[in-house]
Amino acid sequence: MTDTVDDVDLPYEDDASKQEKIDALQERLDVLEEQNEEMRDELLDANAENNKYQQKLERLNHENKKLKQSPLFVATVQELNDNGAIIKQHGNNQEALTEVTDELREDLEPGARVAVNNSLSVVQRLDDEADVRARVMQVEESPDVGYEDIGGLHDQLQEVRETVELPMENPDIFDTVGIDPPSGVLLHGPPGTGKTMMAKAVAAQTDATFIKMAGSELVHKFIGEGAKLVRDLFQVARDHEPAVVFIDEIDAIASKRTDSKTSGDAEVQRTMMQLLSEMDGFSERGDIRIIAATNRFDMLDRAILRPGRFDRLIEVPHPDEDGREKIFQIHTRGMNLAADVDFTELAEETDGSSGADVKAICTEAGMFAIRDDRDEVTMADFRNAYDKLTNDDEEPDVSRTFA
Secondary structure (H helix, E strand, O other): OOOOHHHOOOOOOOOOOHHHHHHHHHHHHHHHHHHHHHHHHHHHHHHHHHHHHHHHHHHHHHHHHHHHOOOOEEEEEEEEEOOEEEEEEOOOOOEEEEOOOHHHHOOOOOOOEEEEOOOOOEEEEOOOHHHHHHHHHEOOOOOOOOHHHOOOOHHHHHHHHHHHHHHHHOOHHHHHHOOOOOOEEEEEOOOOOOHHHHHHHHHHHOOOEEEEEEHHHHOOOOOOHHHHHHHHHHHHHHHOOOEEEEEEOHHHOOEOOOOOOOHHHHHHHHHHHHHHHHHHOOOOOOOEEEEEEEOOHHHEOHHHHOOOOOOEEEEOOOOOHHHHHHHHHHHOOOOOEOOOOOHHHHHHHOOOOOHHHHHHHHHHHHHHHHHOOOOOEOHHHHHHHHHHHHOOOOOOOOOOOOO
16 A cells, blocks of 8 residues: 555644745655555446446346246147137146237247246247257267278178168259159167167268157156157158158057056057057158167067068178178277277177177277287187176186187
8 A cells, every 4th residue: 555645744844945845845746646546446446346246237137036926837729810819828728818929929829838827828939849858869060980990791792881871962864764752671680790880870970960869768657658659750851851860769659569458558659649649640751761770670570670671681691701890990999909900700709799799899909909018919818708698607718829
């Protein structure tokens, strides 16, 4: 803190010269200017602090006002007429005739979701329920998987691309030949053979809207909820054509129908019948392609396997020797390998392994190198990894080879 004005001594003696008085007054003026500058800075800081508290006060008042407001109820517009709108309130199915402003009337139509107050007056229109329920299943970011990351499935991948990509990239060729493009493909085979990975590659390569879901996500507790979700998903797909819908583990909702009378089985069957109707029912599906995957092909209902729903049934088997060699090369691209690693020999020795098994062998081989504090993965590491994954009860032996 600078000196105050009172601290400045003024020479008032009779013998004081005029120059000394001028110097004293100048010093006093400098002190006053410095004090004024400090007070100006303090005032600016106080104003900034005040503005901050004013904004906080306005926000709290706004939140307090919202909390004091009466809640709004969700309803559906049933009919529009000269007297207003007939709405049905959700939950109690109460119907009421209410007036609607001219501005809102232009934005309303039968089936629209609206928010109403305690007097059942329409306050605003809400987004379609299908968008709210199914938006989370829409893939916004493309998976980091390309066709080059899939080995040993050249023919199967070609058929999938012909079903999904070709109709979107070159639709005129089908018109020229005079046929409709395949609308759906079902991938079936043992676990770990690359069915889901092919769907990821399609999602990464195509510009269409990609919607993914698991069959178990369509199974709900309450009657009609699963079927409604299926309708919503296909409605979202129609609203964002062209679109690709991927249903993983479809056997969860498309298993063979039985005479079971339990409510759970009946609800699953209702969901499946809605899926059948959406795939090939009375209304047009639109520019929507469907990819489904299952490892329980024997459990699927015959109705879902017929042409028109799934035009192509593609078996995805365990890779052959050439396929395993390609998969080893794919999963070791970023690994530091020793000179003795032979992919051809590894492919011969891992007969019957799936693509997922090969990936696990590569990962486990790298772990053997890390345990030994090495920065290279050797052929023995791959053999020990295969030995560990296939014979968990036995200790791996470095000298062991496959006969």
